[in-house]
Amino acid sequence: MAYRQREPAAQLRALAEEVGACRACPRLVEWREQIGREKRKAYEDHDYWARGVPGFGDPAAHLLVVGLAPAAHGANRTGRMFTGDRSGDWLYRALYRAGYANQPDSVSVDDGLEMDGAWITSPVKCAPPENKPTTVERDTCRPFFQREVEALTNLSVIVVLGGFGYQVACQELGVRPRPKFGHGVEVPLDDGKTLLCSFHVSQQNTFTGRLTEEMLDSVFARARELGTS
Numbered sequence: 141m142a143y144r145q146r147e148p149a150a151q152l153r154a155l156a157e158e159v160g161a162c163r164a165c166p167r168l169v170e171w172r173e174q175i176g177r178e179k180r181k182a183y184e185d186h187d188y189w190a191r192g193v194p195g196f197g198d199p200a201a202h203l204l205v206v207g208l209a210p211a212a213h214g215a216n217r218t219g220r221m222f223t224g225d226r227s228g229d230w231l232y233r234a235l236y237r238a239g240y241a242n243q244p245d246s247v248s249v250d251d252g253l254e255m256d257g258a259w260i261t262s263p264v265k266c267a268p269p270e271n272k273p274t275t276v277e278r279d280t281c282r283p284f285f286q287r288e289v290e291a292l293t294n295l296s297v298i299v300v301l302g303g304f305g306y307q308v309a310c311q312e313l314g315v316r317p318r319p320k321f322g323h324g325v326e327v328p329l330d331d332g333k334t335l336l337c338s339f340h341v342s343q344q345n346t347f348t349g350r351l352t353e354e355m356l357d358s359v360f361a362r363a364r365e366l367g368t369s
Contacts, residue, residue, distance in 0.1 A: 149199040151291040156194035159265045159284055160219075165277045168266035175212045175267060189219030195261030195288055196221050202257050202296045202367040203240065204289070205231070206305040208340065209264035209273055216267035220249045221260045222341075230341040230356065231260075231301075238360035257367065261288055263308040271342075278308065286312060296333055297363045302340030309335060323355060326362070334366050 163169050176190025193210040207227075210216045214225030222228035223246040232253070236244035240258040245251075263285045264273040273281075289295070289312060298313070300306040303321045310318045310327075313335065319327055327335040338351070338359045345351040 147199075148291045148293055152195070152199050152288070155284065155287055155291065159192040159194040162192045162265065162284075164280050165266065168264075168268055168273070168277055171269050172210075172212075172216050172267050175216055180213045183213060183217055186217055188217045190216060191219070192265040193219060193221055193262070193267075194265070195259055197255035197259035198257055199259070199292070200257070200294050201255070201259040201292055202294050203259070203363050204292060204295050204298045205235075205258060205260045206298060206300045206309055207260070207262040208302055208304045209262050209271065210267045211271075212267045218248055220246065221262060223247065223249065223251075223253075226343050226346070227341040230346055230351075230353070234353065234356040234360050237357055238364055240360070240364075259288075259292055261285070263305060282308075282312070289313075297336060297366045298333060299336045299338060299359060299363055301338050302342070305340075306335075306337055323351070324359065336363055336366075 172190050176188030179188060193215045207222065210221065211225045211227065214228060215221050215223055218224040222231050228246050232241055232246045233244045235241040235258060240256060242254045243252065246253045264278055264281050265284055298309055300309050306321045313329055315327060319325055321337055323337060323339045325337040329335060336359055338356060339345045341351065
């Protein structure tokens, strides 16, 4: 059966297998596997995933959350986006408060977390050195992101976390001209969807107070409002 003839859940499962097996970017493959061998002391007894990390969530989602890339000792370790790190702690608490997640934390792929109405992903599927993918790496990963968006046929809201995710989402969704990125910026799309902007849940934002839990909650409250209108 052709890829596009499959049901969304089957499309996303097939895509996840391809993402996990991908070795297209030598620098990223070397880095993710090096991290998996060397490990952080706190996780020295963990078996790192150390592969491409697919999206995660509800195939019938109306909300798509777009980050940047897997964290070296977070998703690159666990195999699930925003799982096992401080950024994910913030994100999943907010999604829980907004009614998109069944629990407020995510520590491993078998911790019982389930999403209801939301899908979590990133434009770059492998952990990059210094959290900075190159333009070539971003573009190499783009077909994965395109197919993910195509498979999520119920989407009505896209929340982008940070400027990188915003740039990629605007390119993919044909946003021209592109409004200046800022927390709370709302961009109506020609197909009826809405793009919402949030500062990234990285520690450089959450530790400094640039992003507060109230600010993050307001974005997901707006996403809920738009998704049910």
